[in-house]
Amino acid sequence: MSASDSTARFAALIDRMARPQDVRGLSLSGLHMVMAMRLCALFENAGRDPVPDLAQRYRSVEAACAVHGLVSTIKQVWPEPFMVNRPCCLAMTPDETTLAALVRSAKAADRDAFAQAIAGFVRAGRHDALYEATLHAVALIPAA
Incomplete structure (x- = not known):
């Protein structure tokens, strides 16, 4: 990728991030993941374990553990x-928007789109762990 192509790509990315x-x-699936991240942040600030609440929401301890594992991997x-x-806010942060893109890519099993969504942001050596955790969580959360 040439320098001008890279500059244009990142300029477009920044423009998209500026619009919540x-x-x-x-x-x-994307909504579940974004809300799980928000709930985990609230529970962390309160010093509580989010897994019981997530298990109740998803009606599955395994799904709750997978989602919490994704949150831990992201951290x-x-x-x-x-x-x-x-949790009550309708607008997403740029990080939440990126997470939603990762969930879409993992759900479609599109490894290239997944890598492209975080290229230049998350080190390439960390993509595998993030992809596997996202794939696992997406497979276990309710689809409907």
Whole structure:
């Protein structure tokens, strides 16, 4: 990729991030993941374990553990603190928008789109762990 192509790509990305996206436009899987990140942040601030609440929401301890595992993986591989909005907020942060793109790519089993969504942001050596955790969580959360 040439320098001008790279500059144009990142300029377009920054323009998209400047316009907050609405959670109402997400698939159910994407909405589940964004809301799980928000709830995990609230529970972390309160010093509580989010897995029981997630298990009740998903009616599955396995799904709750997979989602919590994804949250833990994101916290490890993300280059900066993952920013979330309050659960009641309809607008998404740029991090939440990226997460929604990762969920879409994992659900479609499109590894290239997944890598492209975080290229230049998350180190390439960390993509595998993030992809596997996302794929696992997406497979276990309710689809409808």
